[in-house]
Amino acid sequence: xxxxxxxxxxxxxxxxxxxxxxxxxxxxxxxxxIRERSGIEQRRYFVKGVDTVSSMAGHASKMALERANLDAQxxxxxxxxxxxxxxxxxxxxxxxQRELGLCGKSVPSFDIRQSxxxxxxxxxxxxxxxxxxxxxxxxxVGSEIQSTFLEMTDEHRNTAVLFADGSGAVVVQxxxxxxxxxxxxxxxxxxxxxxxxxxxYPRSHNRKEDMSNGVMGLNMxxxxxxxHALQKFPAVINEALEANGNSISDLDMLIPHQANLRIxxxxxxxLEIPDEKVHNNIMKYGNTTAASIPIALNEAxxxxxxxxxxxxxxxxxxxxxxxxxxxxKWAY
Ligand code: UT7
Numbered sequence: 125x126x127x128x129x130x131x132x133x134x135x136x137x138x139x140x141x142x143x144x145x146x147x148x149x150x151x152x153x154x155x156x157x158i159r160e161r162s163g164i165e166q167r168r169y170f171v172k173g174v175d176t177v178s179s180m181a182g183h184a185s186k187m188a189l190e191r192a193n194l195d196a197q198x199x200x201x202x203x204x205x206x207x208x209x210x211x212x213x214x215x216x217x218x219x220x221q222r223e224l225g226l227c228g229k230s231v232p233s234f235d236i237r238q239s240x241x242x243x244x245x246x247x248x249x250x251x252x253x254x255x256x257x258x259x260x261x262x263x264x265v266g267s268e269i270q271s272t273f274l275e276m277t278d279e280h281r282n283t284a285v286l287f288a289d290g291s292g293a294v295v296v297q298x299x300x301x302x303x304x305x306x307x308x309x310x311x312x313x314x315x316x317x318x319x320x321x322x323x324x325y326p327r328s329h330n331r332k333e334d335m336s337n338g339v340m341g342l343n344m345x346x347x348x349x350x351x352h353a354l355q356k357f358p359a360v361i362n363e364a365l366e367a368n369g370n371s372i373s374d375l376d377m378l379i380p381h382q383a384n385l386r387i388x389x390x391x392x393x394x395l396e397i398p399d400e401k402v403h404n405n406i407m408k409y410g411n412t413t414a415a416s417i418p419i420a421l422n423e424a425x426x427x428x429x430x431x432x433x434x435x436x437x438x439x440x441x442x443x444x445x446x447x448x449x450x451x452x453k454w455a456y
Pocket of ligand 1: 152153154157158161162240281282283285286321345346347349350353382383384387411413441442443
């Protein structure tokens, strides 16, 4: 039974660069505070009339297809992780299907809404589809436009400075070699703290009233999220390593979800992973939720930090709470 492997990777970020100083002109914050607490130096916001979640996903997917040396027509399943679909209905995966010129093929395409863990959930599903023989060439994408739900007020400055827009995509295909590609995936959730990181409106049980209210109700208990992240990230990374008889010293590269540089650094300290074995790029792009892992993985690969045969761990934690990991032997 072949497992899946990533055979092509791509990304897209909008042209609109927003610096910390730009935000400090609108809300009571500073470049110093944002860098110190989150590591973020700048982020990208979508360009109105140019970027949508599906158009950005289309750009990232086309790059991944080209690098996989695969024609879009050969894609037989599309999984799009996003908490910010173009429309409430339908999901954005069908719009990505259209971007890729695949409407006539009627391949399955669906959205998943696992926020920061969405890409890992998508990768796990793709791997299981390949293992079961259901599909052969799967596009897995994380794409977000979050700048439109941010509230640029002093009251919401903890979230206003964190979240941003972007897209990352991978092609997953069957791996014929033993012990290469995706070795295992590990998915978890716990709804106890669902309201501690949420975008509340519009609610299906009160939609009309919510729509006239005009706000999205983004709420985050940053400290609580931070505390849980420091427990779940190390646990789910160790779970992946142990499941494959590996230990931290075997790991060549950790790509954590880019939630906050301080979280990634604390996880690195807890697990005693050296600097050269962790890749972070939240400094440039902020927290792009479902898109952050493929964007960071793409960058690490482009920089030559992810090489054939390397043991790579992807790990995420976020709203829900949901968390997960994927261990793979890189076989591009
Ligand atoms: O994708 C996954 C989901 N999200 C996360 O993983 C986020 C996890 N949490 C965090 O990243 C951090 O909690 C934040 C970066 C959001 C906040 O950092 P913090 O060190 O936990 O700050 P805090 O919320 O405890 O606030 C400390 C102070 C407060 O002022 P007082 O009450 O001490 O006077 C805040 O009002 O910092 C203030 N503050 C800010 N000041 C300047 C909060 N946000 C800002 C800001 N600029 N943007």
